[in-house]
Amino acid sequence: MSTKIESAYVSASPEANIRWSKNSSLTRQIETRQGMIGVRHGRFVGGLADGVEVVEVDTGVTTALILPSRGMSIWRLESGGIDFGWKSPIAGPVHPSHVPIFDPSGLGWLEGFDEFVVRCGLESNGAPEHDDSGRLLYPLHGRIANLPATSLSIEYNEASGRVEVIGEMIESRLFFKRFRLKSRIRFHAGQPDVELLDDVTNELTSPASMQLLYHINVGSPVLGKDSTFDAPVETLAPKDAHAAEEIETWNQFGEPESGYAERVYFAKLRANEHNLTSAMLSAADKASGLAITYSVTGLPRFVLWKNTAALEDGYVAGLEPSTNYPNNRTFEAEQGRVLDIDPGETKSFRVTIHPMSDSEAVSKMAKRIATLRGDEPSTVEKMPKPGWTRGA
Template sequence: MTETASHRIWHDRESQIVWDDASPLSMAVETRQGNIQTRHGRFVGGVSHGVEVVEIDSGAVRVTVLPTRGMSIWKIESEGIRYGWDSPISGPVHPALVPTFDPSGLGWLEGFDELVVRCGLESNGAPQHDEQGQLVYPLHGRIGNLAADSLAIEYDEASGRLDLVGEVIESRLFFKRLRLKSRIRVQAGSHRVYLMDDVTNELSTEATMQLLYHINIGSPILEEGAVLEAPIEELAPKDALSAAEMDHWNQFEKPENGYRERVYFATLCHDDSNETTTMVRSQDKSRGMAVTYNTSKLPRFILWKNTAAKSDGYVVGMEPATNYPNARSFETEQDRMVTLQPGETVSFRLSLLPLINQQAVEKTSQRIKELSTHHDPVIHAQPKKGWSVDS
């Protein structure tokens, strides 16, 4: 009997980025403040195939933006530190492969792995079904799984500013047409990254909207002993499970098998310009991530704790929002919707600041303490009526 050789040829399908140096979005900009470089490309292979990517390097931070995924920020790198998290999804996942309208309403979770993803625009919270059990509003809405239909780079040599501009339209014939115009801005030599979003109602009738910025931090910032610092004005747990950890609601543990998410709803103190700051920092205060935003348009804040096993997605979320992420009907009853007249635009402004050393963390901590100086926080041990459906 003659033996025959058996052969297997492997083709690695892991996604890779193919950069396009000839793209008009790939450029080197010389400014008076320093140089900024951008690269434009697409993912090839796997679930990321076809996802457009723009990388912006300010000289202090490298920002990776995903226009195909609603202008989300996939990750930020600075001084050798990666700011983001390790999702078991292992994306970025092309929106065509995300079943947003899965009957359960939870299909959004099949594409979730960004540092910053927007939730909205028609709804941004829990799934909502009608009396017949049909899905009306999916988890966290559609905007994070819609592609930008135009991209441009604008820059100013004198100030050292560079903006990546993209527009995403969320629409349905006869029902809605909301245009998100997003600017992601860096300054040459600066660690801060700005998100400047304008939402316009382009129909001839009144519209309502919601928006939440899901800002997600994992290792190495998140670790046992890591802490969220925030200038709390008022705070309440979302549900009974979250209430059980009120004595250490803002402290994070090491990864825990089987950990179930805890969620806390808050309003934050702000300065005379309505700006506030919060941060997640490491246990030894050597690094962190700060978020600064304007509370006049984003009056609510949510902390999402998901300190599960590393393989299950060890992550916490800082979430400035127009409302709390309950079902849309509940938020409507509580008068927490944003109303837009025909042609009206509402603007949202926030920034991310990677904190690369203890000095930067201490400076941010002092800023947060100053915001809290003249206010004693109101802390609820149980869910607050009107804030949560579980109250």
């Protein structure tokens, strides 16, 4: 039996308090054949978070806080007693009204960035871009993370134990674009994994192009001294000369270091016959980790973000499947790394997040990645790769 409960949109905030709604149709305990799963709905109260809408889902194994006000981002994820997010210097979640996306520098997006999972896009998802006169054309990482859901609902299936939180965002500008992102965030009672099932539709009568990147951010305790990243790399290259300085240890992480400047690596990963690939960040003792599995059909590129700065400055690693590399949009379009989307057409993107809180799960994922890697050696470029980095 599948039941759908609709609610009107409202907006949604952290270190402030969450006021949980007792009367919302989204607040309920759902009994399934696989166990109980709890959903509750509320809003943050106070500070920059005031008014931010939040939905909590508790599978009995994993608890996630979803932010409909911030593009259906996942703010926090806890599983097996481990917090898989990170501690950003931003006192979030920040209501989108306080995030100056179109700040002339193009970097205003950073004033709201503290989520575990945040989408970048849809018109553009990379570095800010200005025209010859200095006018901002595309801000850092686009707009979708700061657009509120226009609808919000849950669906559940009592037999399978499946629960989905469903939200829709519209990114639009008269004469230019109208993208609808329908996001289903899927959970199963008694299971740790979280599935992101996103569909983007071009609702205009003219063709358009888009980009999308999933910024999945992991901090301590999974990230720490001697943590490692593992993926079936086909080809990998540093984004710039700064990242090239650590190319010999590109998949190894150090302890928090004050003044550390981020390193970024671009990659293509190998996939299986179903076009699925996986990547994992594991703790030094291999007793915990965070992995992702996704389809390279929609997300053919991968980005690794290393930011082992001091804990107070944002100690974090980013696992980022993407349609493209996060250079400015014009360069990516010249390289053919934008998705053309016809009038009425829908593009689908699928990412599964695997929080792992024991050595058995980490070992199983490592074996899966080794199978995907196969016997062919990986190509690791020493310097930025032409066509992947502007000016390389």
